[in-house]
Amino acid sequence: MATRKKVLLKVIILGDSGVGKTSLMNQYVNKKFSASYKATIGADFLTKEVLVDDRIVTMQLWDTAGQERFQSLGVAFYRGADCCVLVYDVNNSKSFETLDSWRDEFLIQASPMDPESFPFVVIGNKIDVEDSKRAISNKRAQMFCQQKGGVPYFETSAKEAINVEQAFEVIARQALAQEEAGDFNSDFPETIPINLESSNNGCAC
């Protein structure tokens, strides 16, 4: 069965503990919100097949624990990411202020080939909560995203399923674009380690 190569897009979801990463992912993949998700410990992922234009792609969405203390272990799954989603809670200014460090941490650990052009998407979650609790205005978040080179920005509610589909559609597109760009020159870095390994083997024998 000659079919086109299967596309797997790896997406990493980051942000402070409790901003709703697990909830967003489950809302998108399972169309469900449950108030009793447990705090994420370690990492897990969900997959979803989506249609981007005429292509069926599989998105692998990685969910990690939000507490900073666990981030140093992230390196194992950051590698090979095609898109990084930064989530904050619009009612919690601290979670917004840490976005920058999440972004930096990701770039350090995932070390993408071209950090400048690596796609990020920012999501401000929990917009269903009453206006009086809102801490970060849409405008402020927009400005932040502008400064970061025009990062797409979405305001969502994982609870009420507002804007979640839309955000992930853009995430999928960004990831696919990155994947295709990456494919272009992926032969090169792979050949070097192979040579290195075989020459080492030669020595050992």
Place this chain on the structure above:
Amino acid sequence: MANPLSPSIPPSPPSPSASFYDMSDDEEGDYNTIMHTRTGKGVKLLYSKSKVYVHPTPSAKDNIPGFIALIQQKSSSLAPTSPSTEARPTSASSSKSVASTSLLLAWVPESALGDAYDTYVKVDLSDSSSPPRQSYLVPEPPTSTTTHSSLGTYAFAVPVSEIYSLLVRPPSLGWWFGSVVINTRAGDSFPALFFHDSECESTILQRKKLARESFDPFSDGGGMFWGGDEVLRWLKRYVNIERSGAEPSIYLVEPTADDKLNFGGKPTTEKVRKSLEEENKNTPSKKRDGGMDPITKTLKEARWNFLEKLSQVTTFTRRTAQAVAENQNLPPQVRRLMHNPQVQTLQDEFDSARIYLARWAMGIAEQSERERMNRIWTAKDVLEMEDSAVGEFEILELEAGNLSLSERRKPVTLTEWNGWFDEHTGRLQITPDEVKERIFHGGLDPEDGVRKEAWLFLLEVFNWDSSKDERAAALNSRRDEYIRLKGAWWERQIEGNSTPEQAEYMRDQKSRIEKDVHRTDRTIALFAGEDTPHPDPDSPFADVGTNVHLEQMKDMLLTYNEYNKDLGYVQGMSDLLAPIYAVMQDDAVAFWGFEKFMERMERNFLRDQSGMRLQLLTLDHLVQLLDPALYLHLQKLDSTNFFFFFRMLLVWYKREFEWNNVLHLWEVLWTDYLSSNFHLFVALAILERHRDVIMEHLRGFDEVLKYVNELSNTIDLQTTLIRAEALFRRFQRTVEAIDKKGNFPAPNLRQRKPISATSSSDSVPKASASGADTGAGPASSSGSASGGAASGSGSGSGTAAQTKQQQQQQNKGKQTQGGQGQGAADAKPKEKVISPELRQLLSRKVEKLDKKEVRAHGGGVGT
């Protein structure tokens, strides 16, 4: 049986009397067996649902969209002119009501509908919550009761009276679509129909409507409403549908008393096994009136059940399925099932997830193992065991001791416990080790309250040699101390006499704790309630409500912050506290139990993660030593960071076992009876249990992680504990053997202390532990591989791979400290030693950190 999914077009079939779909263009060549004849006669389209797909090949691009529909024929259209009607066995249908014989359940591809398409869409979108008011006529689809007559198009229409059962799988957890498989009374099954709910407008509307009406988008079953629910709803209006008690995904259509009996009560695997065994012995099976005997029927259901599982997954290859079929752990019956030609074809058809399949196979193996465990061991069993994974045959040795298995593994009751203490002084009359041995093997009675007392000893809130009075006094002073600690932060908060930094820190900690407490064990009755208004109207949880136990949990965790200032609250702590609080149901007592528990767990929560790294590294060494073949495989998968055990090790399997088993496991671990790190042997036992599956099926870090994460709630605690003990004994013997050999140097302490803050590349293994071939015994199937891991070319290439990785990291300039020294050490020839990390496992003493160390490792303040 013909393969319903074969892409080849069968020879021209008998022309169905009333098929007349318009073929719109050449693309529909596949469907050229459908006749164009118009008879002018129509059938009533009662209900239809769009975007129901057949998945004929591995590739999603070959999926065929269509409609599932319930159609009412005029009685006259059941005229015997239809060839397929003639072919139908009449005996089964004779007892059916007129209504169900005139009803057809059909699936038609969109492309074959022609003009009727609009009508199908209209019916789909019309309100289906009540019987249809208006009648829509559509051309009659070709009737067929077997997959033979599906005309190579997958299209079918089966009289409802001919349906024996429906296998219904709701969509689940991001992995697959919901599906329905129709099984006929003649024993045939139609291809699985997949409900692409997110494309189906009517399902989307129905969900919205449900959400509007009841604020609850979920169906009665508790799952999200989906297309399959709708089909069941249609059918229930006309026929009796009963859900099978034994196999909840099977819905029986107009079941006979016999059917109900067959599907009631006993677990299905058991039944299949029995049926197969009977069949094997050639016992003449009792025939039911109307065709198939129950054995064949059960088999069919089980097979479909299995095939359906295959079809649900997405990266499956034939090779993998073959490997499963050959797996030694599979009972022969299942292996036979797997070799059924149709299963094999399906293996080709579906591109799917090995993880799922692997787990399924594992479930069967687990089941049969449990059965074996309940039997007396025979010499044959021993021989069988020697083939299998590490540690299995020690179980025999262990259980062959003087105490019988059931005696030693009976839980300790309150009566037994009290009997160990002097009536008057309340002092323990037997040795702490004797107590620990009993609890280690049997656990504590979950019902009679013995835990409340015994846990305080195990956690060392009480001294083992204390008297009743001393314990009462200790408890009193602990209570006072708790109140004092709690009062300290409470007062600061009320009186506002803290610095702005303190206040900010407190606010932050409070919100972290609150967020987690509200997400901890809410399914346990104690923590479920939301009936109390929240004390703080500004809290993000103000509008969901709380309960007194959640509030106590928050206070205890905040108080712990006050007590252990350097650590701060870290995620996972609430998980560790909840069981202790639930058992004690007294905040002050639970607090001190938790405080003691934290003494041993603290290092896992340090900011530099040195404790977790050490544990993962120790596990790495342990696997290298005891199962080098598995180790090599994990190395290939880039999985020797053992990150997939992170969750288990951090919260002591809290997410892997159900509540009562967690309590049991913890009390076993608290005994430190064999090792203060026995939880690592539990990890190894779980890993070993799945090692064949991992080695045969899993192809990447992500798959291993997913597989291990999803073991949650599937692990049998009893057998895991037995295996862990066996593994510990094997480890002990291996170490002794290595130490005895003169050519091995003494323990190598040159490198570094067990705890060291290094970069994550530290988890790259050093082959410092090896020599597994010494103690592994001649039966080990991994003999040659184990030699390889210890020395020679195997370890050479492993090192090359690691070095490569490190160099890459260094080239990128991202990984800093730690990595280089390690890389240099790796380049040297291996010394065959037991690493200090491993040697530590032989100790029963709990390593605790003093406060200075907590700070040195980054503590927690401000994180």
